Amino acid sequence: MSQQLRQRLFAELDSLRLTDPHTHINPLAPAAKTLADILGYHYYTELAHSAGVPREAIEEPGLDPREKVRRIVSGLAPLSNTIQHSWLMEMARVFFDFQEPRLTESNWERLYDAAAAKMAAPDWENQVLKRSKLDGVFLTNDFDDPLAGFDTRRYVPCLRTDDLVFHLDKDAVRQRLEKATGIAPSDAAGLRRAIGKLFEHFTRNGAKACAISLPPDFSPRPVDAAAASRALAAVGKAGASADAQSRSDVGHFVFWTLAEFCAEFGLPFDLMIGVNRAVYAGGVFQGQDLYDSRVSLIQCRELFNHFPQVTFPISVLASVTNQELASYAWIFPNVVTNGHWWYSNTPSFIEHDAAARLEAVPRTKQIAYYSDMYKLEFALPKFAMYKRVLAKILAERFVIDRGWSEEEALALGRQVLCDNTRRIFGVA
């Protein structure tokens, strides 16, 4: 009974048109050109590396795409259990009519060629968007991105601010800020003006969110202008070797100022909480970050209280923080749950975390899912994974356990999966 119910619910959820509220798509090259763009996704390179493929083999400079794929495929067998591998095979099946259950050293070239042929079509990007039922795709833009050359209604800009908050002690970042804004800030007021310019530029170009990822020990706090000016001077002089307090003060001042501009410009501020960068220094590109799960949303207490007019869509890296997220979204009007991030983006954690949210957070305050993808082809299998879990939860915990009708359950699914994303970020 439950199996067929899940199937029916999934089929309905799978027919919905989607907006993907967080990705790393390059709007100038959104779709893959070869299978190397797919297998080069850090999930495959890092897992293959973890299972034994040397980093040098994967990251050899000037590697031909076909050879790169051959090398990664040689390390795929140990990953065949992972959900990430299932994304790959579902994508191969749906987009490239590849029916094999696994990609092996004896069959990968067939997929490589089939994919290359399809990807060469001038409308491949559109084909992928259409087949994936994607109406809009949020980007992750550097603060100095010109935001030119693409349709910002399809590819929605998002101001990513990690560099400003955590790396303003680097000369290169300050120079980029100056170049982007025409301001070389020497005090808090100047820094504030420069940041304001970024918000003007971004919102003028259709940006619908500001975003940042935060390490576990970050606790937002205001920094007064005098202290910020002093700290900025110290950082301007000594760069990354400035004292820790000054570097911290600059970062916190920038962060708080971002929140102020989110209030002024009406932008939601996506917080992605809990990542430690470069924990495994010997890892592959984008495969070095891990975390300390001892983090609490209490660290954002002052922030949430101070900015009631800013919506904070929150992602947490570890499932052990999910109950706090559900509870804070249940209490704070400006806190919204947002997707299933990275190390928590696997079915058993999604099931645990989404079930907790669906039964205690107002249905209007949940953004069910984003793909976090680098190439368009990944939206389909990643959203499909989520929708299967959602169908399971709706079937088991709402229709069966709570006696809901299928229609009511689907309405809930539709709201968290589609409607809320559009409403909260203000996209069509």
Next chain:
Amino acid sequence: MSQQLRQRLFAELDSLRLTDPHTHINPLAPAAKTLADILGYHYYTELAHSAGVPREAIEEPGLDPREKVRRIVSGLAPLSNTIQHSWLMEMARVFFDFQEPRLTESNWERLYDAAAAKMAAPDWENQVLKRSKLDGVFLTNDFDDPLAGFDTRRYVPCLRTDDLVFHLDKDAVRQRLEKATGIAPSDAAGLRRAIGKLFEHFTRNGAKACAISLPPDFSPRPVDAAAASRALAAVGKAGASADAQSRSDVGHFVFWTLAEFCAEFGLPFDLMIGVNRAVYAGGVFQGQDLYDSRVSLIQCRELFNHFPQVTFPISVLASVTNQELASYAWIFPNVVTNGHWWYSNTPSFIEHDAAARLEAVPRTKQIAYYSDMYKLEFALPKFAMYKRVLAKILAERFVIDRGWSEEEALALGRQVLCDNTRRIFGVA
């Protein structure tokens, strides 16, 4: 198979007579007078506020009950997914024959009037108790409660001690203590005598437990009499502006003294661990508290070792602490698991937490559930939620996975749900 098995087990569990070992019932007004007493429960006001209803609309002074209900109902739609909403609808169905799946702006008046009519019956309180199969209801009494004017076998007093431990630096609290005991303590010995008077008063009036809620950073420790006397003097002089060490010493001295009197008077000491008060200062009444889930029962190590003769029924606020609770109850003879508290009182957390307890904690050391209610009408839907989850666990994890008979499974359910509560607290 599993579905019908769950149904059968639920039906049996649902026929049991209950003692509710923790509530906030006012024994002089235990049942609701209008639907405003139901919808005024903080779960509805805080969730409606979180989803957009202004606090001022909900908490306007002198608001007519009917108008208050109208305003909260206007904010209910976004909560229709929550388990809290399902409590409301189950209550409406069972007590007021209201068959609609949701309470809306077009049907709420019908429920309001139906409820008002029923609630006006002189024996409404008894009707609710009978229909809910409640034999006894534990209270949460201020330390200076006269405990007069009600049947203490039906409404069992419980000495709640948060004010004494955390707010003795307030003049008002010290004055209440003096008024209640005739003692204005100027040193540790006097404070001890005053607390002893409270225990005498409470146990003489049928109290069966002492209780307190603790913030995540509280680690019980003894304070010697000299230090406590000095601290009390400092607090007596400067009140809430006394130094932090003195205020902490007074609190810890009181806490430890409470445990000593629990030993002397044979009262279990309920610890409710992990809440931070007033995190969201702009929240509605009773809708401001949240938590930092980074708490450990190791903080109570000295307490549990020092008081082997005191039973500590422990509630934890966050599900991530549940495994520690199960482990500590598995090892310490004086630690007992107690219910599913507040932010963990939703089906998916209950399922996760109760399953872990049922398979590793001695069956005699588990108090399955309490309602935490403010009005009697809530016991029925809250216990029903718990019993459905318990039936699911017993069906899936005991009858199916471990081959238990239904009778054995029910005996386990009966023990944790009914027998243990009565035995541990010593009620009939």
Next chain:
Amino acid sequence: MSQQLRQRLFAELDSLRLTDPHTHINPLAPAAKTLADILGYHYYTELAHSAGVPREAIEEPGLDPREKVRRIVSGLAPLSNTIQHSWLMEMARVFFDFQEPRLTESNWERLYDAAAAKMAAPDWENQVLKRSKLDGVFLTNDFDDPLAGFDTRRYVPCLRTDDLVFHLDKDAVRQRLEKATGIAPSDAAGLRRAIGKLFEHFTRNGAKACAISLPPDFSPRPVDAAAASRALAAVGKAGASADAQSRSDVGHFVFWTLAEFCAEFGLPFDLMIGVNRAVYAGGVFQGQDLYDSRVSLIQCRELFNHFPQVTFPISVLASVTNQELASYAWIFPNVVTNGHWWYSNTPSFIEHDAAARLEAVPRTKQIAYYSDMYKLEFALPKFAMYKRVLAKILAERFVIDRGWSEEEALALGRQVLCDNTRRIFGVA
């Protein structure tokens, strides 16, 4: 459907031959002699004590085995819900044809006598190994174990190092080290030589792993030779009353040196992370340890980076650390998930934790299970518990949710349950 599928998968998994990669078996007395050796397992004594049996009754010196069993059986009823009790009853059924659902004061003597008769057979050890399908059993050897008098292919030595890292400030431990190695180390170089001797002795005698259990606050770090020499001198002089820094430095120096020798000798280094010893001082033997679940694998960051050539099979005590473990094994090539330890070795935590690993950690990097047993009879029911959970996960999450064939699912089960253990530890 799912039920029968689980049965079929379990039957296949249950037919596999096993190597048990972590136990506390005494190879000179591997099997039980009487039922007292079974009921004396700390799970029964500590749970019975927690449920009311006085420690003195259990641990009375010179207690006759039959009387000891009688006393523990008198406290078993409150444990009949626990999974530990189910191990006992499965063992009784399989090995001793005891068909009762519970062990009671009226039937235990029948089991005692039946067990005594079977255990008296000269080949009882072999009968148990054969019935349990055990090819190899890893030991936990003190560093000064002579490793003589047993077949090290059947009982595989493992160098347990807690004493060296945490108790070298004790005279007795330093004397044992001197006796075992002929070296009374007076500086870092000497200590290093002594430890090297232990590795030579152990690997010459077939050791396949080094192992240690770590408290939650332990963060491995290198200590330079000069500091280590100074610290060793301080500890040599003052023993356990040496200053904390010296004692810490000695411990960390030893730990880091162990990792260096693991690299040199090609031994995996099992880390069992998170236990606090003697939290409940009044507990029974081996029933005093608990934990603070606030621990993170980030504490091992430097260790994992510094020793890429050492394989670290990691066990975590609390389920809340399992996601970190899965993530670190997903990223670090040298981190491997290892079993379900102690307080996490119950079905609901195993289900939660194993599911997360199986869907995100390379299948080659998971050691599914070890028994942690003290007597051979426990391998069968403990592995059976695990295999039932594994069958459930494979059925529900792979065959049903992901469309895998039963053969594929079984191949995954076989790999994590059998093949990886043999390959990672290098046993036949």
